[in-house]
Amino acid sequence: AQSVTQLGSHVSVSEGALVLLRCNYSSSVPPYLFWYVQYPNQGLQLLLKYTTGATLVKGINGFEAEFKKSETSFHLTKPSAHMSDAAEYFCAVSPSGFNKFYFGSGTKLNVKP
């Protein structure tokens, strides 16, 4: 069975501080992993993805995530938060060879001035 757990439905950081959004997954086969961002009244936009190869992946807007197989984690980080990063972030897993995405419940990021 596949599932995605995002710890913390709300995360608040100060502008310029480190952003860390946590994602743990379970998958019966090697997974592909994704982070999406959703701004208010918009659809989901892909931030970054891991399929194979290097476990540290870089995405748009300065975000990156590291795939840690031993910890079944794919946490999203950004060294310095910007006000424009305030949005909801979704982690998703797609078992390789299958066509389904499994999404986490989302984490709303608030950035304080």
Add this chain to the structure above:
Amino acid sequence: ETGVTQTPRHLVMGMTNKKSLKCEQHLGHNAMYWYKQSAKKPLELMFVYSLEERVENNSVPSRFSPECPNSSHLFLHLHTLQPEDSALYLCASSQDSRGTYNEQFFGPGTRLTVL
């Protein structure tokens, strides 16, 4: 138009109404998806179409009826909905739903309110 578009962006309907949501993708993809996004719940996959053939139907009530006339267009026909069906309905597309890697591209969604 580029990417995935959805119309209308907002819809308010009574429980006895019949309405349709429209999705169009301009990416040349072969697969299209309907998701339901409710507050405080994970995205729920409703339907998957690959090459206009429905390949997934996740126990969705029959008051939701999808239609995929071609690989670029996807509709969700609604009738006799319930207030709990109020949600954001997202459409997505990908290159091929049967492949080993399928990044999904999302539309902006239709905010549906059922009175």
